[in-house]
Amino acid sequence: MKFKLHQFNKLRGRLGSLSDVERLPDFSMDTPNIFLYTTAGCIPNLTYDVLQKITTNVFPMQYPLNTLYRITEAIKLYKKALHSFVGQPEYVSYCCIQDPLYSFPRRKHKLELFTLNTIGGIEFISYEKYMEIMEDFQPDIYVSPSDCDTSIFSSTKRTCNSVNITNRWFENVYKIHESSPILKNKGLIAAVAGGYDLMLRERCAKYMSEFPVLGYLIDGLFTDEIAAHEVPIDSVMKIISHTVNFLPEERLRIVHGSWDPETVLKMVKSGIDIFDTSFPILNAENGRALLFNFDVPNLLDDDVKLRLHGEENGVKEETSIENGDSDIVDQQGSGDNPKKFKSSTSANRGNTKIKCENRFSIALKDTRYFDDLTPLMENCSCLTCEKHTKAYIHHLLCTNELLAPVLLTIHNLHHYIEFFRKIREHLKKQL
Amino acid sequence: MAQAAKSSLKFTILAECNTSLARTGVMNLPHHAVETPVFMPVGTQGTLKGILPDQLEELGYQIILGNTYHLGMRPGPDLLKKAGGLHKFMGWDRALLTDSGGFQMVSLLKLAEITEDGVKFKSPYGADDCMLTPEESIRIQNAIGADIIMQLDDVVESTLSGPRVEESTYRTSRWLDRCLSAHERPDDQTIFPIVQGASDPDLRLISTRMHMEKDVKGFALGGLSGGEAKSVFWKMVLVSTKILPKDKPRYIMGVGFATDIVICCALGADMFDCVFPTRTARFGCALTASGQMNLRQKKYKFDFQPIDSECECLTCKRHTRAYLNSIVTVQPTACHLLTIHNLYFQMSLMRSIRQSIKDQRFPEFVRSYMNKAYPSGKFPHWILKSLRTVNIDLSSDSKS
Numbered sequence: 001m002k003f004k005l006h007q008f009n010k011l012r013g014r015l016g017s018l019s020d021v022e023r024l025p026d027f028s029m030d031t032p033n034i035f036l037y038t039t040a041g042c043i044p045n046l047t048y049d050v051l052q053k054i055t056t057n058v059f060p061m062q063y064p065l066n067t068l069y070r071i072t073e074a075i076k077l078y079k080k081a082l083h084s085f086v087g088q089p090e091y092v093s094y095c096c097i098q099d100p101l102y103s104f105p106r107r108k109h110k111l112e113l114f115t116l117n118t119i120g121g122i123e124f125i126s127y128e129k130y131m132e133i134m135e136d137f138q139p140d141i142y143v144s145p146s147d148c149d150t151s152i153f154s155s156t157k158r159t160c161n162s163v164n165i166t167n168r169w170f171e172n173v174y175k176i177h178e179s180s181p182i183l184k185n186k187g188l189i190a191a192v193a194g195g196y197d198l199m200l201r202e203r204c205a206k207y208m209s210e211f212p213v214l215g216y217l218i219d220g221l222f223t224d225e226i227a228a229h230e231v232p233i234d235s236v237m238k239i240i241s242h243t244v245n246f247l248p249e250e251r252l253r254i255v256h257g258s259w260d261p262e263t264v265l266k267m268v269k270s271g272i273d274i275f276d277t278s279f280p281i282l283n284a285e286n287g288r289a290l291l292f293n294f295d296v297p298n299l300l301d302d303d304v305k306l307r308l309h310g311e312e313n314g315v316k317e318e319t320s321i322e323n324g325d326s327d328i329v330d331q332q333g334s335g336d337n338p339k340k341f342k343s344s345t346s347a348n349r350g351n352t353k354i355k356c357e358n359r360f361s362i363a364l365k366d367t368r369y370f371d372d373l374t375p376l377m378e379n380c381s382c383l384t385c386e387k388h389t390k391a392y393i394h395h396l397l398c399t400n401e402l403l404a405p406v407l408l409t410i411h412n413l414h415h416y417i418e419f420f421r422k423i424r425e426h427l428k429k430q431l
Numbered sequence: 432m433a434q435a436a437k438s439s440l441k442f443t444i445l446a447e448c449n450t451s452l453a454r455t456g457v458m459n460l461p462h463h464a465v466e467t468p469v470f471m472p473v474g475t476q477g478t479l480k481g482i483l484p485d486q487l488e489e490l491g492y493q494i495i496l497g498n499t500y501h502l503g504m505r506p507g508p509d510l511l512k513k514a515g516g517l518h519k520f521m522g523w524d525r526a527l528l529t530d531s532g533g534f535q536m537v538s539l540l541k542l543a544e545i546t547e548d549g550v551k552f553k554s555p556y557g558a559d560d561c562m563l564t565p566e567e568s569i570r571i572q573n574a575i576g577a578d579i580i581m582q583l584d585d586v587v588e589s590t591l592s593g594p595r596v597e598e599s600t601y602r603t604s605r606w607l608d609r610c611l612s613a614h615e616r617p618d619d620q621t622i623f624p625i626v627q628g629a630s631d632p633d634l635r636l637i638s639t640r641m642h643m644e645k646d647v648k649g650f651a652l653g654g655l656s657g658g659e660a661k662s663v664f665w666k667m668v669l670v671s672t673k674i675l676p677k678d679k680p681r682y683i684m685g686v687g688f689a690t691d692i693v694i695c696c697a698l699g700a701d702m703f704d705c706v707f708p709t710r711t712a713r714f715g716c717a718l719t720a721s722g723q724m725n726l727r728q729k730k731y732k733f734d735f736q737p738i739d740s741e742c743e744c745l746t747c748k749r750h751t752r753a754y755l756n757s758i759v760t761v762q763p764t765a766c767h768l769l770t771i772h773n774l775y776f777q778m779s780l781m782r783s784i785r786q787s788i789k790d791q792r793f794p795e796f797v798r799s800y801m802n803k804a805y806p807s808g809k810f811p812h813w814i815l816k817s818l819r820t821v822n823i824d825l826s827s828d829s830k831s
Contacts, residue, residue: 119761
């Protein structure tokens, strides 16, 4: 696994490429780019064949361990890797610890162990155990075990502890990585802890920069208490731009989480290479279609404001949703619906529902779309926009039909992939 | 015979079984040609449970069902008309069939009251009383625009007997007349009458004969698969299929279990529909030749085989029982994966039936199917008896 940095500018961002995956010699991907968000081994609402209808490009898939913990035993017995077990062997696998959209109540910490919020409950894991699981999973890329369970609400003491533990573990983790015949050729991503404390970030980043890893995950920016898109942009940007100063330029930089597109642009300019697709997925699961217009000449300007497609023509988004509830997979009403299918995907992630009202998307359940027989977006080449209308998606949401999040996921992922293509185009011109 | 300028339904029989009453053919409909015998999956509210129209086409489906009752409520006939019909609204270019809405009303709404005028019911989305008359049902179905539409029938429970059954049988015939005269799009939509008569063979015979006098292009058998004994069920099918004209398709409403389909094909039926394959998928159940597999069961946790190692569906080619076990009923994707498998299973069953009729080996197909479904060799009495009536003997090796 190799990351090549092609061009960079400390204020404008970087262009690079990921390639040389031992298992998939044809794989190559330009950065900045995305890793495909998965939970429990699948992209929510998408089967393999539908993913092919969105893109045949092989993006790496992000597999959070907390959503896979119940199958660790099965994968061990299966002997083949995680990506085979979940039926996606063609895709580069990237294993991390925590699902960025996973939501659970606050919990205790245990010394020398990190917490995993699994579907079956909280598990406390040692870094040795984590490395054993990685040997069974055989991911192409994986994040080092760390104690990055911090957010903007964490106390300095908690954040300080998280850095101490993360650094202390890493030395041993790196030894295990180097001596494991299975792991040594995989891409190791060092998690950088430090919450919202500049000094602690610096300490952790400096320490991690000593190791010849594939890249870094700037972790500990949000927890399930507060989702990424709820963190004030200025606070997070201060941390990102400070932290990257202490990371070697030639290595990959990853940030997880459902940041809104304007924050993503700022992070790109700060030198982040990889994001995940939790933002488009979260919007789809909340009945929202991403419609922000990234086809603007000043995309990478400091003061860029992304507007909705069509907003120039006077269409303004309001957030009033009839029925109030956008619980899209709730199975009631029709006689053909089983009551047993669990209520909503976000509910499956625990008892806090992640909301995501934002000005980059529209809520299709809004009654104004009842008889709107136009596609989500004119000139969008995704399957949803080519074959379906807002009125149809509105109908599917009102009748709690499973196809609504499918169609929205198709559009949102397509839109997000195109957004990144545009970002790279602009970078090529400006670097 | 002179070629009609445009026909809403043209049925051509390609082959008939030399032994049983089974036949295979092509039903040409305005939107698509449909090979029979056919299983039609149910897309109640203008969508088939998380599956894209493109995926349905890839699975080989040529016709699917919509429910008039649901679609009439949401999104409603006005919007469907504005959209240019359900085909355009849902992005499905192939054939569609809609029911009349009567069955849902009786099964979903306990407070429905049936009079000669129609079915009176309370709307679940408002306080008002609504009235579904035969004319209103056709008006909505004309707006939906399905290739095949159903008459409003007076449905009674299949286990009921007495004067109410007789009333429903004759009323259904009267309502057929009202439906036929209310129909505004005879050139691109065709109405099927529905045979009623609960479990009374005499009434079913009368109902069938009355419908045969009308100018219709196909027939449906209603009020079956509603809890009546299997020994009654098959006889009620045969009462009609024995006398119905051969050159028109016969549709058994609500039948979709693989074994029931095989028997009904042997008895001369052509069309089937059922929510079962898609509904059971959402509960984590996969269909196989030897029965249902409930993937939620613990025993699949370390089972690294596909659902069916001979199945060519996208799910079986890619996923193990162990992985499915870890996501069923939790991830919507699991429900899509099982729906795909179950739809593939139904489709390959129908393909095998059609091919075996063409090859004049339908009786052999039935025997091999039943041997897989009942590996112990102990066949239910109704299966032995119904098949023997159409000259298929499951124990033909020993005596014949």
